[in-house]
Amino acid sequence: MSQSQPSHREGRFGAYGGRFVPEALVAALEQLDEARKKAAVDPAFQGELERLHRTYTGRPSLITEVPRFAEHAGGARILLKREDLNHTGSHKINNVLGQALLTKRMGKSRIIAETGAGQHGVASATAAALLGLSCTVYMGEKDTKRQALNVARMRLLGAEVVPVSTGSATLKDAINEAMRDWVTNVADTHYLIGTVTGPHPFPEMVRDFHRIIGVEARAQVLDLVGRLPDAVCACVGGGSNAMGIFHRFIDDASVRLVGLEAGGEGVDTGHHAARFSTGVPGVLHGAFTYVLQDEDGQTLESHSVSAGLDYPSVGPEHAFLKDSGRAEYYPVTDSEAMDAFALLCRTEGIIPAIESAHALAGALRIGRELGPDGIVLVNLSGRGDKDVDTAARWFGLVSEEELVEAEQLKAEEPVEQAEGSGW
Amino acid sequence: MVSSVAEVLERTRAEGRAALVGYLPVGYPDVPGSIEAMVAMVEAGVDIVEIGVPYTDPLMDGPVIQHAVDAALKGGTRLADVFTAVRAVADAGAPALVMTYWNPVLRYGVDRFATDLAAAGGAGLITPDLIPDEGQEWIDAAARHDLDRVFLVAPSSTDERLRSTAEACRGFVYATAVMGVTGARAAVGDAAEELVTRARAATDKPVCVGLGVSTGAQAAEVGAFADGVIVGSALVRALSDAEGGGDRAGGIAALRDLAAELAAGVRKGR
Numbered sequence A: 001m002s003q004s005q006p007s008h009r010e011g012r013f014g015a016y017g018g019r020f021v022p023e024a025l026v027a028a029l030e031q032l033d034e035a036r037k038k039a040a041v042d043p044a045f046q047g048e049l050e051r052l053h054r055t056y057t058g059r060p061s062l063i064t065e066v067p068r069f070a071e072h073a074g075g076a077r078i079l080l081k082r083e084d085l086n087h088t089g090s091h092k093i094n095n096v097l098g099q100a101l102l103t104k105r106m107g108k109s110r111i112i113a114e115t116g117a118g119q120h121g122v123a124s125a126t127a128a129a130l131l132g133l134s135c136t137v138y139m140g141e142k143d144t145k146r147q148a149l150n151v152a153r154m155r156l157l158g159a160e161v162v163p164v165s166t167g168s169a170t171l172k173d174a175i176n177e178a179m180r181d182w183v184t185n186v187a188d189t190h191y192l193i194g195t196v197t198g199p200h201p202f203p204e205m206v207r208d209f210h211r212i213i214g215v216e217a218r219a220q221v222l223d224l225v226g227r228l229p230d231a232v233c234a235c236v237g238g239g240s241n242a243m244g245i246f247h248r249f250i251d252d253a254s255v256r257l258v259g260l261e262a263g264g265e266g267v268d269t270g271h272h273a274a275r276f277s278t279g280v281p282g283v284l285h286g287a288f289t290y291v292l293q294d295e296d297g298q299t300l301e302s303h304s305v306s307a308g309l310d311y312p313s314v315g316p317e318h319a320f321l322k323d324s325g326r327a328e329y330y331p332v333t334d335s336e337a338m339d340a341f342a343l344l345c346r347t348e349g350i351i352p353a354i355e356s357a358h359a360l361a362g363a364l365r366i367g368r369e370l371g372p373d374g375i376v377l378v379n380l381s382g383r384g385d386k387d388v389d390t391a392a393r394w395f396g397l398v399s400e401e402e403l404v405e406a407e408q409l410k411a412e413e414p415v416e417q418a419e420g421s422g423w
Numbered sequence B: 001m002v003s004s005v006a007e008v009l010e011r012t013r014a015e016g017r018a019a020l021v022g023y024l025p026v027g028y029p030d031v032p033g034s035i036e037a038m039v040a041m042v043e044a045g046v047d048i049v050e051i052g053v054p055y056t057d058p059l060m061d062g063p064v065i066q067h068a069v070d071a072a073l074k075g076g077t078r079l080a081d082v083f084t085a086v087r088a089v090a091d092a093g094a095p096a097l098v099m100t101y102w103n104p105v106l107r108y109g110v111d112r113f114a115t116d117l118a119a120a121g122g123a124g125l126i127t128p129d130l131i132p133d134e135g136q137e138w139i140d141a142a143a144r145h146d147l148d149r150v151f152l153v154a155p156s157s158t159d160e161r162l163r164s165t166a167e168a169c170r171g172f173v174y175a176t177a178v179m180g181v182t183g184a185r186a187a188v189g190d191a192a193e194e195l196v197t198r199a200r201a202a203t204d205k206p207v208c209v210g211l212g213v214s215t216g217a218q219a220a221e222v223g224a225f226a227d228g229v230i231v232g233s234a235l236v237r238a239l240s241d242a243e244g245g246g247d248r249a250g251g252i253a254a255l256r257d258l259a260a261e262l263a264a265g266v267r268k269g270r
Helices: A024-038 A043-057 A090-107 A119-131 A141-146 A148-156 A171-185 A204-224 A240-249 A314-326 A336-350 A354-370 A385-394 A400-412 B004-014 B031-043 B061-073 B081-089 B102-108 B110-119 B138-145 B159-168 B190-202 B214-225 B233-244 B248-267
Strands: A063-065 A077-082 A110-114 A134-140 A160-164 A189-191 A231-233 A256-264 A280-284 A287-291 A327-333 A375-380 B019-025 B048-052 B096-097 B125-126 B149-150 B173-176 B206-212 B230-231
Touching: A024 A043, A024 A090, A024 A171, A024 A204, A024 B159, A043 A090, A043 B214, A063 A204, A077 A110, A077 A204, A090 A189, A090 A204, A090 A240, A110 A119, A110 A171, A110 B190, A134 A171, A141 A148, A141 A160, A141 B125, A141 B230, A148 A160, A148 A385, A160 A171, A171 A189, A171 A400, A171 B031, A204 A375, A231 A240, A240 A256, A240 A354, A240 B081, A256 A314, A256 A354, A280 B102, A287 A314, A314 A327, A327 A336, A327 A354, A336 A385, A336 B138, A336 B230, A354 A375, A354 A385, A385 B138, B004 B019, B004 B214, B019 B061, B019 B206, B019 B248, B031 B048, B031 B081, B031 B248, B048 B081, B061 B233, B081 B096, B081 B102, B081 B110, B102 B110, B110 B138, B110 B149, B110 B230, B110 B233, B125 B138, B138 B149, B159 B190, B190 B206, B230 B233, B230 B248, B233 B248
Parallel strands: A077 A375, A110 A134, A110 A189, A134 A160, A231 A256, A231 A375, A256 A327, B019 B048, B019 B230, B048 B096, B096 B125, B125 B149, B173 B206, B206 B230
Antiparallel strands: A063 A077, A280 A287
16 A cells, blocks of 8 residues: 555556455456456457457547647647547447457356446447347436436447436446446456456556557557657546557657546636546545545545546556656646537547547647647547537537427437337 | 454353344434444444444445435544544443445554554454455554454355455454345345355354344344354434434434344344
8 A cells, every 4th residue: 555565566556556345356356367367368369359349349540630720739740549430439449349258258148337428338338239248337327417318329239227326426426336236246247347447457457458549559650750759648537548548658758648637627626537636545446546535535526527537536557657757647627628629620520529628638738838840649539429418508509498498308208118128 | 462352252152142243334313323323232232333434435335324324424424423433332331343445544544543443442443345465554553553353255255365364354254144235135145154154164263244134033043153243234224214204212212122133133043
């Protein structure tokens, strides 16, 4: 726990990480660790995953240069790694296909997942459908409302979506509920954690499944511009897309790694998810890492316009990168993110996820710092389809009357039909 | 030095029965109410009190306990209140073990927590999300302050982990009877007895069983093979059923009745 502990312990990133879980889960974590280590060196597993990425996910994902957007970044060149073009619309599919294949290898028949914005839930439901696993997705009740479309998607894919009303009714409570399910059903169930946090081996394993983002991007950027980028920007909720793109660049000392977390209404307002700005190290959801907490160690509620970044904790490897100085982390407010969101839509014809818009806002800042010779690589982790409703309200693209009318129309439709099995 | 918990378990073993361990969280329905309830429980025959620290993310707990700790937190319960409850239980004559998720202790400072717990007369900690593998700092602090360390074992624990976890325990070994979270269940099941048998092969330390016990009959059943029977959700529910209707005195009375029933149960178990 203390900083003085050796940094080379398995499952630790410096002082961070570890395995803070009920004993009932330890056997499953050991089993998972063994399975993923064997799979990592098994050509059959790697071949199957590679085949799925090529024929199902759509990898390698593209690099798109965005010059009209970059005009607002002091003339620096901005390149987007297009994880938004993946099947299911975000980077999440990289990890779920890997873990779903591991689930089958472990002889388990059911996966559970938690989701905030819904992207990980949709990806999990997709992998479950593809591989014939049953799937339950826990989602904070508040999030089921702000991401209703993704709830419908998960149900269409055959998953059971369980709204969680305990605690703050958001992502962290969905994780608690998923953990409870896992403790109860661990014999046949794999908990498909969607980000680089949780007990060992999840942070390492999820990072490794997303590492392909950085591996591809590094080669693509070298090919396109003949040198490495000066900075890599990525949004950081739990931090999976950021770890995925950062990891291949860690040994490239000239490349700045920049994580952008949700500054919400501003880090001074108390309404944000800026763990590195105001959090302190502690334990949440099985890992020792930065946590938004009060002086009694109670988890504080986070806030972000983006459900996907609205999480009071962060992956432990990010905590290590932050303390060691290898990566920099800055908050981006809701309004900065939404400005960048609008700018990318208008200048390049790409609607990004609001999560990814935080990375875009960071790229504009870093670009201005670097000037015209700079090259910034941004992980565009997801597309904005799920966020159209939020954006429409934010920018006032639909009137309050229209919104009320739309809600009324929705309420009049027979929803029971969609919940049953007869559709 | 033998801990107060070990002394109680030795005494109950000599009496040919299991000990009754009762859980209640601090601050439900409010801090004085929770302390009154803990003392009532001791008067009704609970041998050891497990004092719950309210926490925002109690992932080992079912809905009954989560509801109570949510209410305790909303009501403004603070970590300092836990030490007040510990003092009251110790004064009532029962060893007080604090059940806490790890982060509140970490935030408070592990050694500072141990110091204040010992000063309040507490017996030690039960740590549902801290396994001995991660617990060296706490194990060291407990040794310095002569406090018990109760870690959990589960039906999924390997024999090797049963041994190493029991080795790290002082006071007793907490055997979780079922795979799952806290909450009353209709039947305790065979997993509990099997786990106790396996734990006994791994250690001479007392083994107490928790998760799922809610009635005198179940307490008798479990008390027949375990050194202690741990009851939580059922006691909290006894309080909350009456409290929900605004009947505080009724809640304490219902709690007292259930504690007496459970105490009678452990006395006819063997």
